[in-house]
Amino acid sequence: MSHSIHVLKIHLPGRQNIVFTEGGVANVANREAPVTELMDFFQLNGRDPVARQYLYKEIVNHYVFNPTTKQWTARVNDGSRVIGRIPFISVRSRELFFMKLLLLHVRGPISYEHLRTVNDHEWPTFEAAAMAMNLVDNNVQWQTTMAELAATEMPYRLRFLFVTILVHNNPLNPTPTALWDEFSGAMSEDYRFEDDETRRHRALGVISNNLHFYLN
DSSP: OOOEEEEEEEEOOOOOOOOTTTOOOHHTSSSOOOHHHHHHHHHHHHGGGGGSSOGGGGGGGGGGEEEETOOOEOOOOOEEEEEEEOOOOOOTTTHHHHHHHHHOOSSOOOOOHHHHHETTTTTTHHHHHHEEETTTTTTTHHHHHHHHHHHHHHHHHHHHHHHHHHHHOOSSSHHHHHHHHHHHHHHHHGGGGGGGGHHHHHHHHHHHHHHHHHHH
């Protein structure tokens, strides 16, 4: 069985990229905003009840996005498997970060507004909606984000995220120690020629130096 990775871009409402040719700038204001994978993911959930059981990152294994028609259509089962990934979003991006967090946990949203709705209440921001779902209060996002980053990025990126979490947040569940215990192997993979204890010691030294830089 063959495997491939499909990177699913995300964007805030009205923030999708618009591509135009040279000399066409004057026509941009009159052009209709392009439909993106995310926008038709919402529409797909509205027109196809079967799709509502999948998360955004799972949709690529069951549907194919046609770049010409700008629509998701049912995938023909040819034995291949597609793995959906959403790019790393820094917590400093705030709303985009929390929108991604919601997309990793909410199945079948039919709009941005629906994505922000928890227990029949539409929250004004994605951050507020994530808090209402206890994705923030319980620090679920840190474990989820670190797990995703560990599977797709270099160890230094994971160490940077860990430092960001320690500096700008107060994770309680899981605790910083629990996060370190779970992801110390991934955070020290670039020292793979050392023994396990030395690898973790060196990674922890880099993290400590970065913490000192940020806090002083």
